[in-house]
Each structure stands twice: as C-alpha cells, then as structure tokens.
Amino acid sequence: MESLRQEVAQWRGQYDTGRKRDIAFTNSATEVPPLYTALDLEDSAGTAFETPGAWPFTRGIHPTGYRGKLWTMRQFAGFGTARETNQRYKFLLSQGQTGLSVAFDFPTLMGYDSDHVRSEGEVGKCGVAISSLADMEALFEGIPLDKVSTSMTINGPAIILLCFYIAAAEKQGVDSSKLQGTVQNDILKEYMAQHAWCFPIEPALRLIVDGFEWCASNTPNWNTISISGYHIREAGSTAAQELAFTLADGFTYVERGIARGLDVDEFAPRLSFFWDIHNDFFEEIAKLRAARRIWARHLKERYGAKNPRSWMMRFHSQTAGVTLTAQQPMNNVVRVAYQGLAAVLGGTQSLHTNSMDETLSLPTEGAVQVALRSQQILAYETGVPNVMDPLGGSYYVEALTDQLEREAEGLFEQIEGIGGVVKGLEEGWFQKRIAESAARQQWEIEQRRKIVVGVNEFVTDEPELTIPILRIGQEAEREQREQLAALRASRDNEACARNLEALRAAARGTENVVPRILDCARSYCTLFEIRAALEDVFGAYREPVFF
Numbered sequence: 001m002e003s004l005r006q007e008v009a010q011w012r013g014q015y016d017t018g019r020k021r022d023i024a025f026t027n028s029a030t031e032v033p034p035l036y037t038a039l040d041l042e043d044s045a046g047t048a049f050e051t052p053g054a055w056p057f058t059r060g061i062h063p064t065g066y067r068g069k070l071w072t073m074r075q076f077a078g079f080g081t082a083r084e085t086n087q088r089y090k091f092l093l094s095q096g097q098t099g100l101s102v103a104f105d106f107p108t109l110m111g112y113d114s115d116h117v118r119s120e121g122e123v124g125k126c127g128v129a130i131s132s133l134a135d136m137e138a139l140f141e142g143i144p145l146d147k148v149s150t151s152m153t154i155n156g157p158a159i160i161l162l163c164f165y166i167a168a169a170e171k172q173g174v175d176s177s178k179l180q181g182t183v184q185n186d187i188l189k190e191y192m193a194q195h196a197w198c199f200p201i202e203p204a205l206r207l208i209v210d211g212f213e214w215c216a217s218n219t220p221n222w223n224t225i226s227i228s229g230y231h232i233r234e235a236g237s238t239a240a241q242e243l244a245f246t247l248a249d250g251f252t253y254v255e256r257g258i259a260r261g262l263d264v265d266e267f268a269p270r271l272s273f274f275w276d277i278h279n280d281f282f283e284e285i286a287k288l289r290a291a292r293r294i295w296a297r298h299l300k301e302r303y304g305a306k307n308p309r310s311w312m313m314r315f316h317s318q319t320a321g322v323t324l325t326a327q328q329p330m331n332n333v334v335r336v337a338y339q340g341l342a343a344v345l346g347g348t349q350s351l352h353t354n355s356m357d358e359t360l361s362l363p364t365e366g367a368v369q370v371a372l373r374s375q376q377i378l379a380y381e382t383g384v385p386n387v388m389d390p391l392g393g394s395y396y397v398e399a400l401t402d403q404l405e406r407e408a409e410g411l412f413e414q415i416e417g418i419g420g421v422v423k424g425l426e427e428g429w430f431q432k433r434i435a436e437s438a439a440r441q442q443w444e445i446e447q448r449r450k451i452v453v454g455v456n457e458f459v460t461d462e463p464e465l466t467i468p469i470l471r472i473g474q475e476a477e478r479e480q481r482e483q484l485a486a487l488r489a490s491r492d493n494e495a496c497a498r499n500l501e502a503l504r505a506a507a508r509g510t511e512n513v514v515p516r517i518l519d520c521a522r523s524y525c526t527l528f529e530i531r532a533a534l535e536d537v538f539g540a541y542r543e544p545v546f547f
C-alpha cells in the first residue's frame with residue numbers, strides 16, 4: 001500500500017494539476033477525483049467478500065442474476081380509452097414485451113371520472129381513462145390476468161384501482177391469489193414531489209396499511225407498493241437525496257405496518273422500489289448497489305425482519321424523462337441506451353426505457369418499438385447480462401457505492417432530527433431541499449457549467465419537431481361520457497348506494513376498508529363515487545404553502 005500511495009502522489013503531482021478543465025463533478029455536484037485505486041477502499045472491503053444473492057445484497061438479490069431470469073421489459077403505456085390502450089398492450093406483448101405497465105390519464109390519477117367537470121379536456125391525454133370496473137374489464141379484454149404481470153402507476157386513489165383490477169380478474173374467472181403485479185401506491189412521494197394526492201396524509205397512510213394487511217392474505221404475489229425515487233429525482237433532487245428520501249419513505253411504511261400490529265415479515269417481502277436512472281452512469285449504478293445494501297441492513301437490524309425476502313430490495317427502473325430533449329430528439333435514443341445499460345449493470349428487476357418522443361408527447365408505436373428494442377439489444381447482443389454485478393470490485397464503483405451510502409445515512413439523521421418523514425412533509429423540509437437542488441441544476445445548465453448536447457452546445461438550426469408525434473383528440477372524452485351515462489343507467493343504483501354507505505361507515509371506524517371498496521367496485525360504483533365517499537370521512541388534502 002505504501003508504494004501505491006507514493007505512486008499515486010507522484011501521479012497526482014504530474015497529471016492532476018487542478019486546472020479548471022481537470023475538475024469534474026458527478027451529476028449530484030460531488031467532486032470526482034480523476035483516479036481511483038485500492039487506496040480509496042482502504043477503510044472498506046468494498047464487496048470483495050460478497051457474492052450476489054447473499055447478505056447484504058450489494059451485488060444483487062439473486063444468486064444467478066440475469067442468467068436465472070432476465071429483467072422484465074415493462075414499457076409504461078396508456079392513452080385514450082381502455083379499448084385503444086388494450087390494442088397497444090397486445091402490440092407490445094406481440095413485440096416481446098414481458099410485463100404490462102398502465103399509465104392512467106390525469107383525471108384517473110386524481111380520482112375523477114371522465115365525465116366530471118374537472119376532467120374536461122384531460123380525458124385520455126396523458127394515459128388511459130379508467131372510471132369504473134367496466135373500463136378495467138375493457139383494458140384487459142383478451143389478456144389473461146393469471147398469466148401477465150401488470151404494474152399500475154396510481155397513488156392517491158390506488159386502492160380503488162387495485163380493487164377494479166381484482167374485480168376485473170374475478171370476471172375472467174381468476175382468483176385474487178393468482179394475480180401478479182404492482183400498484184405504485186406511494187403517497188409520501190406525492191406530497192414530496194409529484195402532487196397527485198386525494199386525502200390528507202394520515203388517512204392516506206391508513207389506506208396503504210389496509211392494503212398491506214388485506215393483500216398479505218388475499219394477493220400473496222402482488223407487490224403492494226412501489227416506493228418511488230423516480231418522481232423525487234425528476235423534480236430535481238440529487239442522486240443521494242433520491243436514495244435517502246425514498247428509503248426514508250420506505251422505512252415510514254414499514255413503521256406504519258408494524259404499528260398496525262402486522263409482522264414485518266408478513267408484508268415487507270412485497271414492498272418494491274422504483275428508481276430514476278439519470279445521466280451520470282457510474283453514480284446511478286452505485287446508487288442502486290447502495291440502495292440494496294442499506295435496505296437489507298435496516299430491515300434486518302432496525303426492524304427485526306427475519307425472512308431474507310424482507311431484506312431484499314426488488315426494484316423497477318425507468319430512464320430519466322427529465323434528461324430527454326425536445327431539440328434533436330433522435331439523440332434521446334442514445335441517452336436512453338446508456339441509462340438502460342446503467343440500470344442493468346445496477347441489477348434492476350424491471351425496466352422502462354423511454355421513447356425518444358416522450359418529452360414531446362405520449363410515444364408513437366414506432367418510437368416505443370425502438371425503446372423496447374434498446375432493451376432487447378442490451379439483453380441479447382451485448383453480453384452484459386452474462387456476468388453478475390460485473391462492476392463489483394471496480395475501485396470507483398465500490399468507493400461511490402460507499403459514499404452514497406454514507407450520504408444517505410447522513411440524510412436519515414437529518415430526517416430523524418426534524419421529526420421524521422411526515423413532519424418533514426408538513427413543514428416543507430423535503431420540498432425545499434428538492435427545490436434547491438433543482439434550482440442549482442437549472443443554473444448549471446444556464447451557465448453552461450453542465451453541457452446538454454443539442455441544447456446549450458452542439459446546437460443546430462434544424463426545426464425542433466423532426467419525428468412523428470402521437471396526438472390524442474377529444475373522441476376519448478366523448479366515448480367515455482357516453483359509456484358512463486349508459487353505466488349509470490343500467491347498473492343497480494341501490495346496491496351502489498348501499499355499498500358506498502358501508503364504505504363510509506368502515507372508513508369512520510378502524511375496520512379494514514379494502515373489502516368495502518371491493519364491493520363498491522364489483523357493483524360498478526365509479527372511481528369518483530368511491531373517492532367522494534372516502535373524502536366525506538377523511539376530508540381533502542390542502543398543500544401547505546411555503547416560501
């Protein structure tokens with residue numbers, strides 16, 4: 001080591017001159033020295049004594065990695081009506097996609113029916129419109145729900161959409177115990193970053209724990225939550241903040257489950273995660289490795305989980321939408337390919353690669369095909385999946401993994417210091433930290449301290465729109481309105497009223513509300529009717545204002 005120390009010192013004197021061009025930073029503004037050696041791992045063994053599939057899982061959760069099973073290729077998709085999106089799903093499955101991922105339109109994300117006055121102009125625009133069980137049935141028509149695994153990105157009204165899904169499966173003759181998939185259901189990051197909430201924080205957390213409890217005995221293969229860093233990062237956080245805030249959300253859910261009296265090993269194996277894969281290649285890989293190690297340690301040592309499945313962080317990744325540019329949109333194909341590679345080198349279980357046009361509109365069929373092909377090229381042509389955690393042992397990646405872990409632990413201490421996640425949200429602590437980081441990054445781009453190819457460097461005067469764009473018209477809204485009117489006229493309205501009243505009563509007490517919501521779903525109560533019944537009891541969330 002002494003001779004290495006001398007050699008590195010000599011090298012630094014000669015080449016690391018500290019001139020402006022020689023100073024580099026990670027995407028999160030941490031300075032990166034130009035050379036890493038064994039000296040950087042002097043205080044840590046890195047992962048020299050670790051194998052994949054073994055505690056603390058830095059190198060992956062499965063002993064066989066992608067040789068055992070490739071990651072799930074899961075493109076997030078939805079637009080217009082359920083009927084139209086059903087066609088897109090069939091197309092994606094026919095092209096070799098291995099899982100489904102539902103994007104809902106904005107009214108659905110907020111718990112409004114397509115014919116609600118607040119939905120006007122938004123129906124089917126940024127995702128598919130789902131207002132009742134009837135729409136969910138149409139969405140999966142001809143797609144056997146016992147065979148496919150489905151992710152649903154929905155948070156405020158998540159439990160209602162999950163009940164529509166379970167009821168749609170029942171209509172196909174599939175029992176809830178056979179369902180495989182994930183509901184995002186991560187309300188804490190909504191208050192933190194994404195803003196699609198329905199109810200105040202405490203009742204929203206109660207609904208999530210009701211879900212943990214009910215799903216543990218009724219949908220054993222269903223992931224009850226996808227604890228998401230994605231939206232925190234897209235809102236402008238650094239990698240370390242994404243890591244720490246998301247894990248802190250995860251710990252909060254675990255604590256709430258335990259506080260309900262649930263055994264941690266009853267629900268923790270079905271908690272899953274979702275990370276954003278940004279541009280800084282090695283920082284992103286290190287983030288994923290650190291995330292697994294931190295989760296494992298806290299679950300075992302802090303929360304007393306005994307089942308190894310509770311220790312294993314399983315996650316989905318999506319390439320960072322915020323890095324896509326409207327200028328020279330074909331460049332996005334290249335950005336996405338590098339980010340997808342980072343996700344796979346970091347050991348993701350499931351991946352969405354963005355389409356080149358996603359900064360302009362929902363993807364066209366052609367653009368999503370290229371995005372999916374980029375995953376297939378990675379899986380079948382590059383040789384990358386052949387070796388588990390191939391960057392394990394890299395001085396840089398190991399040191400960066402340790403560093404991100406330390407930064408996250410520092411942030412956990414700060415979060416504890418302010419009274420925990422819920423208190424921090426109420427006081428705007430997280431929101432302010434994210435806004436500060438976002439402002440710094442924007443400033444760096446405007447000052448050209450950070451180069452964005454085609455935006456502040458290598459600019460051309462070609463017209464911006466050089467690729468086809470998917471445009472969603474007003475037909476979806478018209479069709480939805482007609483179908484909802486027909487539904488309200490043909491269903492058993494008395495049964496609906498009875499079920500909604502029973503739901504209100506359950507919400508007022510401490511009974512688990514999931515069976516009540518399921519009854520409402522089965523009798524074709526609409527999304528907004530169920531949301532409104534809960535709001536009668538819980539009230540609505542009003543965001544605190546901060547300056």
Ligand SMILES: CC(C)(COP(=O)(O)OP(=O)(O)OC[C@H]1O[C@@H](n2cnc3c(N)ncnc32)[C@H](O)[C@@H]1OP(=O)(O)O)[C@@H](O)C(=O)NCCC(=O)NCCSC(=O)CCC(=O)O
Pocket residue numbers: 062063064065066067068069070072074076099101149151153181182184221223226230272273274314315316318321349350
């Ligand atoms: C756990 C994950 C992450 C992945 O689940 P998957 O079913 O796809 O994969 P999986 O769990 O790895 O694999 C399925 C089964 O295979 C097993 N398996 C996997 N690899 C194995 C191996 N090497 N050896 C042996 N078995 C293996 C697993 O244990 C599991 O079985 P067992 O279950 O029996 O163990 C889930 O939560 C998920 O699919 N999430 C997707 C979330 C998503 O798409 N979100 C979209 C957000 S989009 C959004 O928010 C908007 C963003 C925007 O604004 O654009």
